[in-house]
Amino acid sequence: MIVDIHGHYTTYPPGVEAYRGAQIAQLGAPTKGKMNVTDDEIRQSIESGQLKFQRERGTDVTLFSPRASWMGHHFGNELISRYWTEHSNDLIYRVTKLFPKNFVGVCQLPQSPGVPPAKSIPELERCVNELGFVGCNVNPDTSGGYWQDPPLTDRAWYPLYEKLVELDVPAMVHVSATCNPAFHVTGSHYMNADTTAFMQFVQDPGLFKDFPTLRFIVPHGGGAVPFHWGRYRGMNLDMGRPELDELVMANVFFDTCVYHQPGIDLLFKVIETDNILFASEMIGAVRGQDPRTGNYFDDTKRYVDAVPGLGDADKTKVFEGNARKVFPRLSARLSS
Amino acid sequence: MIVDIHGHYTTYPPGVEAYRGAQIAQLGAPTKGKMNVTDDEIRQSIESGQLKFQRERGTDVTLFSPRASWMGHHFGNELISRYWTEHSNDLIYRVTKLFPKNFVGVCQLPQSPGVPPAKSIPELERCVNELGFVGCNVNPDTSGGYWQDPPLTDRAWYPLYEKLVELDVPAMVHVSATCNPAFHVTGSHYMNADTTAFMQFVQDPGLFKDFPTLRFIVPHGGGAVPFHWGRYRGMNLDMGRPELDELVMANVFFDTCVYHQPGIDLLFKVIETDNILFASEMIGAVRGQDPRTGNYFDDTKRYVDAVPGLGDADKTKVFEGNARKVFPRLSARLSS
Numbered sequence: 001m002i003v004d005i006h007g008h009y010t011t012y013p014p015g016v017e018a019y020r021g022a023q024i025a026q027l028g029a030p031t032k033g034k035m036n037v038t039d040d041e042i043r044q045s046i047e048s049g050q051l052k053f054q055r056e057r058g059t060d061v062t063l064f065s066p067r068a069s070w071m072g073h074h075f076g077n078e079l080i081s082r083y084w085t086e087h088s089n090d091l092i093y094r095v096t097k098l099f100p101k102n103f104v105g106v107c108q109l110p111q112s113p114g115v116p117p118a119k120s121i122p123e124l125e126r127c128v129n130e131l132g133f134v135g136c137n138v139n140p141d142t143s144g145g146y147w148q149d150p151p152l153t154d155r156a157w158y159p160l161y162e163k164l165v166e167l168d169v170p171a172m173v174h175v176s177a178t179c180n181p182a183f184h185v186t187g188s189h190y191m192n193a194d195t196t197a198f199m200q201f202v203q204d205p206g207l208f209k210d211f212p213t214l215r216f217i218v219p220h221g222g223g224a225v226p227f228h229w230g231r232y233r234g235m236n237l238d239m240g241r242p243e244l245d246e247l248v249m250a251n252v253f254f255d256t257c258v259y260h261q262p263g264i265d266l267l268f269k270v271i272e273t274d275n276i277l278f279a280s281e282m283i284g285a286v287r288g289q290d291p292r293t294g295n296y297f298d299d300t301k302r303y304v305d306a307v308p309g310l311g312d313a314d315k316t317k318v319f320e321g322n323a324r325k326v327f328p329r330l331s332a333r334l335s336s
Numbered sequence: 337m338i339v340d341i342h343g344h345y346t347t348y349p350p351g352v353e354a355y356r357g358a359q360i361a362q363l364g365a366p367t368k369g370k371m372n373v374t375d376d377e378i379r380q381s382i383e384s385g386q387l388k389f390q391r392e393r394g395t396d397v398t399l400f401s402p403r404a405s406w407m408g409h410h411f412g413n414e415l416i417s418r419y420w421t422e423h424s425n426d427l428i429y430r431v432t433k434l435f436p437k438n439f440v441g442v443c444q445l446p447q448s449p450g451v452p453p454a455k456s457i458p459e460l461e462r463c464v465n466e467l468g469f470v471g472c473n474v475n476p477d478t479s480g481g482y483w484q485d486p487p488l489t490d491r492a493w494y495p496l497y498e499k500l501v502e503l504d505v506p507a508m509v510h511v512s513a514t515c516n517p518a519f520h521v522t523g524s525h526y527m528n529a530d531t532t533a534f535m536q537f538v539q540d541p542g543l544f545k546d547f548p549t550l551r552f553i554v555p556h557g558g559g560a561v562p563f564h565w566g567r568y569r570g571m572n573l574d575m576g577r578p579e580l581d582e583l584v585m586a587n588v589f590f591d592t593c594v595y596h597q598p599g600i601d602l603l604f605k606v607i608e609t610d611n612i613l614f615a616s617e618m619i620g621a622v623r624g625q626d627p628r629t630g631n632y633f634d635d636t637k638r639y640v641d642a643v644p645g646l647g648d649a650d651k652t653k654v655f656e657g658n659a660r661k662v663f664p665r666l667s668a669r670l671s672s
Contacts (some may be wrong), residue, residue, distance in 0.1 A: 038639075060338025141520070146482060147518040182476070182483040187535035187571055191530035191560040199523035220567075224527040224560030234622030234633035235523055260566025262605045269598045286570030297570035 006279030007062040013041035037103040065106035071176035074144035085110035105133035118159035134329040145180030153204035170215035186285035194223025221258035255279035264303035342615030345397040349377035401442035407512035410480035421446035441469035454495035470665040481516030489540035506551035522621035530559025557594035591615035600639035
């Protein structure tokens, strides 16, 4: 079985945009309202998009969450974010009901600038306990590119982490759109957030002493981290600490959203196979085909299949075993 | 000859700290004052540090600039930054006079939040025309981690770029310290800035139509860029543009400050040799030795020497030829 642990509903039917657009007129007095999307619209958007690619590429299940760049936690207040998040997660739930074999839910959280992460707990519980979701996305920068939130190791996050541990679900660190003209959403903001989060963990690894079973996925292959693995190892050893593998890698995992063979090869060269989870983030940042190969840039399964010396046991880990380990609720679902 | 194009004076004698410390008490009415550093102190700090490593590692010349994390453009106003910058550059000049065979100057600019980049021109001219410097460092984020400046492609930068072109000196994109607790200076802020700057160029490559001979070095191996080269190629092709090599790589260069063999191997696999300049940034972010090899993490010459299939002609480019091409004033100096 091949599990893609990183997919977003990037092909929203038009009713989603309409709902979001209407929120602009309600900033003073938000109401939850209704999101007008039919089952047929969902079916059509998925069948002609993510499901089509699943079949073509031979993957089986995608962990599916709301469109990341549209989480837009920077927009509006706590209530705007809550209503939008509830609707977005409900939409994912409908996808998982329409295509129960192909999509398993991962939720966005109703984060909002200045609002304690603890306020996201009720929606997390709803998604996991009532909708059957198996993980969540955590945004380390609700400002959208101005980085006003405390580091992920700050105690402000601890109530949320206690709940993640209790529910036994991991968090993927994932920012949303950027309002800052210095950054490009998928070209620098995403990568920067991955690199930033990893370094926060390295700076304050006490987080994982406090939560030995807390698990984070740093997506997009870990941002800049594997390419600079020697820098991170060296800085860490300079501080008199044990190797990174011991310090943080029991709790931190990278995905394979790296869109060329040399990048994937490097990832597997420096990161333990136990810490790598297969993912493609399709349909996402890069939608075209490489004119040099004719293959889709984000068809990451091809790259993983071609990693030199990667044996069958390791492939099984990366395609399925590690996902089951990091997402125990997915494992239970697949086994039932 | 082996030219290391990226070194900072990270081993400042104590008089430098003292000068900087005194500036805190002068924020209301800054005066230029004096920086009390003797030639003997400079000699001692260099001989026991950067020069010692040059000799041990077999490199010949280092392009030397003020300590990057201490540029501190976020601190104080325009005048504070100007006085500090002038002293810092003068200090580099003294190093180049004491060790004329080993160090060639690169300047920091007196940038300051909200101050137009054009205001840095007089100091750039002084450093190049009077002190014999061959390049400069440009900080894309004078806020220190809050990213308030316009992208490097914005027209606000154009007067400075006109001067760079006129003087025929390149700019290294280099941030300084971060005031933002989300970021670690050398662990995420530096990497993020590299990735951010590259993506700014990709977003608005018209900059290089306007300045066909403008040259930027994106240090630290280009941040996350080579690891995600497929993402950048793909995003760019999705926009209907030519390959990155054609679009921006006549003007953008990466250095070799990547502190492990797999990273350097990847760099050479995906980036044209013409665009790679040898550098180590010693003495910098990682000062220790890899317990697995006994070698210094930042002894990047070892990695370049060991790149599979890198022939002598390519090595000469990376160690010397490309530096001469990107820094014509260095080339003139070396030839004279």
